[in-house]
Amino acid sequence: MKTALITGASSGIGKATARIFAEEGFNLILCGRRQQKLEELQQELQNKCAVHLLNFDVRNKEEVFSNIKSLPLKMANIDILINNAGNAHGLDPIQDGNIEDWDAMIDINVKGLLYISKAIIPKMIERSTGHIINIGSTAGKEVYPNGNVYCASKHAVDAITQGMRLDLNGKGIRIGAINPGMVETEFSEVRFKGDKEKAKKVYEGFKALQPEDIAEIIRFVVTRPSHVNIADLLVMCTSQASSTIVDKK
Incomplete structure (x- = not known):
């Protein structure tokens, strides 16, 4: 039975x-910062497979390595790693950018992915x-205004x-x-600092992923x-042609 570790597992x-x-019967290691949401998901899935929770922030390398080391023996050999944790903060031109937003995006999207991978890859190498799977974005294939x-x-x-x-x-x-491309999740709500109305408008007028x-x-x-x-896969909804060109009715 395969064991899969998923970061950012509490939503989206x-x-x-x-x-x-x-549904595939994989053993699951679910990682995230929101313990209650992880526990709710564990309750939902535990009759289908084994579920182990790790509550930590991928930005904290000490927490990353200590949590991976803490895995029970039956979960220690990870077959599949889904590097999903990530975020966007703000949508400002570079000259107006918030440095704390920059740090958050680099620390989670880049350094967090590296920390988790570093903690898990050695055992994969041992077992050959x-x-x-790293979850990227159309934003990793092009650059759009204020996305810097x-x-x-x-x-x-x-x-x-x-x-x-x-x-x-x-x-x-x-x-x-x-x-x-555009996936209807909490992504825009986080980007716009909890402004639900602004986030909602992002997905109006078309069917997002x-x-x-x-x-x-x-x-x-x-x-x-x-x-x-499958080395690299780009996915957009039918209405989306690029990060900024979307057919909205």
Whole structure:
């Protein structure tokens, strides 16, 4: 039975992926900062599979490594890592950007991904098996006005993914990225500092991707035969042509 670790599992794509992995019967390690939401998800899924919770912030490297070391023996060998935790803060031109927002995006989107991967990859190498999927973004493929640092952080995810694939070639580990366009989650609410009305308008007038759409793609990717590695996948809704061009009615 495979064991999958999902960061950012308390909502959005992470939560949807946990539900779909539970249908596959995978053992789940669900990571996130919101303990109550993790516990609610555990309660929902525990009759389908084994679920272990890790409550920490991926920005804190000491917490990352201590939590991974604390895993029970039956969960210690992680077959699938979904680096999903990430965020966007603010939508300002570079000259007006908030430095705390910049730090948050770089610390979570880039450094957090690196910390988790660093904690897990050695055992994958020991076992000559594993699958890492980094959740990127269309923002990692292009740059849009006022996206500056967020786009930079997602370009970094793209570069790290490519670097992982090169450095781990021959180790039996599959490395890939899934890069979604606009997904209707808490993403915009976080970006706009909890302004629900402003966030709601982002998704008005068209059918955005849903978390379940990306989760289904993740399931497809991880269930391919071991000789198949889906290295890079860009996904947008039908109404979206680029990060900034969306057909809204």
